[in-house]
Amino acid sequence: MMKIIYSFLAIFTVFTASTSAQTNNDPDAKKILDAVSTKFKSYKAVEASFTYKVENADGKTISSKKGAVYMKGTKYRVSFVGQEIFCDGNTVWTYDKSSNEVTITKLDNNSNTTITPQKLFTNFYDKDFLYKLNGEKKISGKTVQEIEMTPNDKTKAFHKVYLTVDKNAKTIYSTKVLEKAGNRYTYTVTTLKGNANIPDSKFVFNKSDYPGVEEVDLR
Numbered sequence: 514m515m516k517i518i519y520s521f522l523a524i525f526t527v528f529t530a531s532t533s534a535q536t537n538n539d540p541d542a543k544k545i546l547d548a549v550s551t552k553f554k555s556y557k558a559v560e561a562s563f564t565y566k567v568e569n570a571d572g573k574t575i576s577s578k579k580g581a582v583y584m585k586g587t588k589y590r591v592s593f594v595g596q597e598i599f600c601d602g603n604t605v606w607t608y609d610k611s612s613n614e615v616t617i618t619k620l621d622n623n624s625n626t627t628i629t630p631q632k633l634f635t636n637f638y639d640k641d642f643l644y645k646l647n648g649e650k651k652i653s654g655k656t657v658q659e660i661e662m663t664p665n666d667k668t669k670a671f672h673k674v675y676l677t678v679d680k681n682a683k684t685i686y687s688t689k690v691l692e693k694a695g696n697r698y699t700y701t702v703t704t705l706k707g708n709a710n711i712p713d714s715k716f717v718f719n720k721s722d723y724p725g726v727e728e729v730d731l732r
Contacts, residue, residue, distance in 0.1 A: 539645035542660045545678055546644070552683045553707075558585040560709035563702050565593070570695030583709075588716035599718045604732070606718035614727045615718060641665055642674070649680065652687075656680045670694070 553559075561582050567575040580593035587602035595610040600620060608615040642662040649658050657677040664671065673691040678684070687701040720726060 537643050542644045542646040545646065545658055545660065548683045549678055549685065556707035558709045558711045559583065560704075560706040560711060561702055562704045563700055566699045566701070568697040568699070570697075572697075575696075579703075583711055583715055585711050585713075585716065588713065590716050597718075599716055601713070601716045608718065608723065608726070612727075613723065613725055614729060615720075615723070616729045617718075617732055619732045647675075652677065655686065657686050 559582075562579065563582070564577060564579055566577045569575055578594050580591070582592075583590040587600075589598070589600050591598045597606075597608045597610075599606040599608070603620055605618045605620050606615050607618075642664055644660050644662045647659040647661050649656055651657075656679075658680050660676045660678065662674040662676060664674075671690050671692050675689040675691075677686040677688075679686045684705055685702055687699060689700075690698045692698070720728070
C-alpha cells in the first residue's frame with residue numbers, strides 16, 4: 514500500500530523536481546518539466562484528488578479507485594483505499610481501516626531510506642530517467658503534452674512512464690506506468706487546488722475520530 518501511495522505522489526514530484534540535463538534528454542521536454550516545477554513549487558499548500566486505474570497487458574481495466582492528497586510545508590496527508598497517512602512534520606501516523614489500527618513512527622528527515630513528499634519535491638528523481646517529448650494531443654478538452662520517460666536503472670519493475678502535462682495550466686494531468694510484467698497503472702489528477710487553505714489539524718491523527726482504534730507506537 515505504501516508503494517502505491519508514494520507512486521501517486523510521484524505524479525506531482527518525480528517530474529516536478531528541477532531536472533538535471535543529460536546529453537540524451539530532450540531539451541523541449543526539459544522546458545516543460547521545469548515550467549511544471551516552477552508552478553508547483555509556488556504553491557504554499559496543495560489539495561488534490563486523483564483516480565488510480567490498473568489495466569492488464571490487453572488494456573482491460575482490472576480495478577479503478579479514488580484518493581486524495583494534502584501537502585503543506587513539511588506536513589502531508591494521503592487518503593487511499595482504506596488507508597490514511599498523516600504527518601505533522603515530526604510524527605507519522607499510518608491508519609489501516611480494515612484492522613482499525615494506527616502505527617505511529619517518528620519522521621526521520623535525515624534518513625536516505627525515508628521517502629516523504631517533501632524529498633520527492635527536491636531532486637530525488639532528477640537523474641533517474643531519460644525523457645523525450647512525444648507531442649501534443651487533446652484529452653477531455655485539454656491540450657496535453659506527452660513526455661515519454663525511460664528509467665536509467667534497467668532492474669526496475671517498470672520499463673516506461675508516460676507523463677501528460679496540461680499545456681495551459683502547466684500542471685500534471687496523468688501518469689501511466691508500464692510494468693515489465695504487462696500491467697499498466699494510470700494515475701489521473703481529477704482536481705488540483707494550489708494555495709489551498711488547509712488547517713494544521715488536517716495533518717494530525719485524532720484518536721477520538723476513530724473509536725476503538727488500536728495504537729502501535731514505534732517511536
